[in-house]
Amino acid sequence: MADNAAFPETLNFIFMEGNDSNLTQKHFMLIGMKEAYNDDLIRKMKEGHPSIEHNYSKQYEDGKSDTVFHLRKSATTGDYFLNKFTMSAQKDGSGESRTHTFFMNHKKDDEGGQKVKDNFTYKMAFNFLQGRPVHHSKSDSWERIKPKEKLQNGNYNSERFDKAYGYNLGKVIDEYSVVYKGALKESLERGNLQKEKFLNKDGQHEELYVTPGIRSGSLVLLDLDKKPVPLDQQIEKGFISEDLGQKLKQRQQEQQQKTTVENKQTNKQTEKPADGKKQSTKKSQQQESGEKKTERKRQKQGAG
Structure with a gap:
C-alpha cells in the first residue's frame, strides 16, 4: 500500500539541551509516527518514570503492526528520548509473524568522525518485516531481511546492496x-x-x-x-x-540450465555410494565364497 506522506527517512539531527520544549514529539515525527505521541504516552511522561514502554498498533492494507516504543529519560534535562522500537508484523491471511528491534541514532554524521548507522522510519520497518527491500538515503544502499537467519540478539539478519552493486x-x-x-x-x-x-x-x-x-x-x-x-x-x-x-529472459534460461546441471551432479553423487555399496557387497560375497572353498579343500586333505 502506498504511503503518500513524505516523512524524512533518517534522523540526521543532534538535539542540544533546551533547544526544543518537546524533543520526544519531534522524535516521533521524524519516524513518521506523530499519531503514536498520544495522551497515553503524555500521561506516562508526566509520571516521570526513568524509562517508558509505550504500546501502539497500526493496521495496513497488507498486515498489522504491534509495536513497543522504548523511551528513556535524560538524567540532565528530563527529556525523553526514543531509543528504539520493537515491532511485530503480521501479514493478512497468514499466521506468520516477525519481530525485530530497530535502534534509533540521534547523532550527526560527522560527530566524532564516525559514520552513523542508518535509521528506519516506522513504515520502512513494517515493509522490511514484510520482506520487501528498503532504501537508506544516508548510505545510498538497499537492505532486505533474511527471514531464515536470526542473530544472537533475536533480530533478523539482513543483506545490503550498496551503490557499487549497480541497482539504479x-x-x-x-x-x-x-x-x-x-x-x-x-x-x-x-x-x-x-x-x-x-x-x-x-x-x-x-x-x-x-x-x-x-x-x-x-x-x-x-x-x-x-x-x-x-x-x-x-x-x-x-x-x-x-x-x-x-x-x-536470457538470465532466466542461463539460471535454468545451471540448475539442471547442478541437479544432475547431485544425482550422480547420490548414486555413487549406492554403486559402491553394490560393488563392496559383491566383493564381500566373492571373498566369503573363496574362504568356504578353501575350508572345504582343507577338510578333504585332512580326511585323506
Whole structure:
C-alpha cells in the first residue's frame, strides 16, 4: 500500500539541551509516527518514570503492526528520548509473524568522525518485516531481511546492496511502461508495495503491484491478486522494454540450465555410494565364497 506522506527517512539531527520544549514529539515525527505521541504516552511522561514502554498498533492494507516504543529519560534535562522500537508484523491471511528491534541514532554524521548507522522510519520497518527491500538515503544502499537467519540478539539478519552493486531504481523504472512515474521511486524506496497503472501494447491501462527486484536489476510485477506476472507476459503486453525483457529472459534460461546441471551432479553423487555399496557387497560375497572353498579343500586333505 502506498504511503503518500513524505516523512524524512533518517534522523540526521543532534538535539542540544533546551533547544526544543518537546524533543520526544519531534522524535516521533521524524519516524513518521506523530499519531503514536498520544495522551497515553503524555500521561506516562508526566509520571516521570526513568524509562517508558509505550504500546501502539497500526493496521495496513497488507498486515498489522504491534509495536513497543522504548523511551528513556535524560538524567540532565528530563527529556525523553526514543531509543528504539520493537515491532511485530503480521501479514493478512497468514499466521506468520516477525519481530525485530530497530535502534534509533540521534547523532550527526560527522560527530566524532564516525559514520552513523542508518535509521528506519516506522513504515520502512513494517515493509522490511514484510520482506520487501528498503532504501537508506544516508548510505545510498538497499537492505532486505533474511527471514531464515536470526542473530544472537533475536533480530533478523539482513543483506545490503550498496551503490557499487549497480541497482539504479530510477533507470529501472524508465524501462517499464508506468503511466505515472513521479512518486513511484520514493514510494518503492520506503519499501511500499505500490499499485501503479501500466500502459499495454493496445494503449489500455492495467493496474499492477510493484516492488524492486534488486538481484535481477528489474521490477517485480504482481497482479491484483498479488501473484507474480510471468516475464513472457510482461514482454507480450509491453509492460517492460524489449531490451531489458530479453536480457532478463536470457538470465532466466542461463539460471535454468545451471540448475539442471547442478541437479544432475547431485544425482550422480547420490548414486555413487549406492554403486559402491553394490560393488563392496559383491566383493564381500566373492571373498566369503573363496574362504568356504578353501575350508572345504582343507577338510578333504585332512580326511585323506
